[in-house]
Amino acid sequence: MAMDAERRQAELIAQFSAQAAALSSAPQLAALVLEATSHPALFAFSELLTLPALSKLAGTQYASSLDLLRLFAYGTLKDYKSNSGSLPALLPDQVRKLKQLSVLTLAESTKILPYDQLMQELDVSNVRELEDFLINECMYSGIVRGKLDQLRRCFEVQFAAGRDLTPDQLTNMIETLSDWLGTSDSLLHQIQEKIKWADTMSEVNKKHQKEFEDRVEEAKKSIKADIDLRGHDDFLSESGGIMDFEEDRVRPKRRRQPPA
Numbered sequence: 342m343a344m345d346a347e348r349r350q351a352e353l354i355a356q357f358s359a360q361a362a363a364l365s366s367a368p369q370l371a372a373l374v375l376e377a378t379s380h381p382a383l384f385a386f387s388e389l390l391t392l393p394a395l396s397k398l399a400g401t402q403y404a405s406s407l408d409l410l411r412l413f414a415y416g417t418l419k420d421y422k423s424n425s426g427s428l429p430a431l432l433p434d435q436v437r438k439l440k441q442l443s444v445l446t447l448a449e450s451t452k453i454l455p456y457d458q459l460m461q462e463l464d465v466s467n468v469r470e471l472e473d474f475l476i477n478e479c480m481y482s483g484i485v486r487g488k489l490d491q492l493r494r495c496f497e498v499q500f501a502a503g504r505d506l507t508p509d510q511l512t513n514m515i516e517t518l519s520d521w522l523g524t525s526d527s528l529l530h531q532i533q534e535k536i537k538w539a540d541t542m543s544e545v546n547k548k549h550q551k552e553f554e555d556r557v558e559e560a561k562k563s564i565k566a567d568i569d570l571r572g573h574d575d576f577l578s579e580s581g582g583i584m585d586f587e588e589d590r591v592r593p594k595r596r597r598q599p600p601a
Contacts, residue, residue: 346382346483346502353383361394370395371403378413379434384442384484386414387505405429414505417443419462437478440464444479448501456494468494 357377364370398407409428418439440463447454456468465471472489479485486500
């Protein structure tokens with residue numbers, strides 16, 4: 342859902358929460374549930390379920406309104422039809438909302454929704470009515486984006502707003518995130534160990550390099566000291582002798598003349 346839509350959801354939840362806190366009678370709270378589930382821009386209801394004020398509906402003749410709110414938080418139109426005998430009758434706006442929520446539920450499990458499945462889940466009799474609903478009530482409202490494929494008779498979902506998480510789903514998500522956090526911590530520890538090892542090896546290499554440079558410097562000093570000790574003239578003399586020797590090697594030798 343776009344950022345503006347998410348902000349709008351938060352504003353509506355805060356609005357209904359404030360209204361619920363100001364009400365005290367069960368009939369008023371039941372009317373508030375009716376208003377919330379009929380609102381064209383509200384698609385999240387689990388926070389309303391946790392309001393202390395709405396818990397006053399439990400055990401009264403309006404307790405079914407609380408069950409209806411729970412259905413809008415987690416259920417579908419198919420769920421309502423299976424339990425319609427124990428739930429309040431739906432207004433047209435509520436039917437439309439429950440159909441929209443049903444599309445979101447289907448989109449959670451697969452991104453290719455066959456027309457036949459959608460028509461059955463949404464209680465729609467023909468393809469034209471189904472496509473009009475998907476375009477006007479789902480895509481224009483911003484809760485889904487996708488492509489209508491008339492040739493393949495399916496709706497390709499590209500984006501769908503998330504629904505409220507059931508307590509079981511929330512528990513599973515917490516466990517999954519905890520496992521991911523544990524794996525991340527382990528991986529981070531391994532990376533830190535690798536960095537520590539690399540730093541240690543770098544220091545060892547620096548030490549070896551320093552030792553090598555020190556030995557080279559010592560060798561240079563030793564050679565210089567040896568030259569100074571033996572004397573500059575002797576060094577030049579030896580050098581000259583070597584040069585003479587080299588010249589003798591490369592100077593061509595005279596050939597002996599044969600005897601007359």
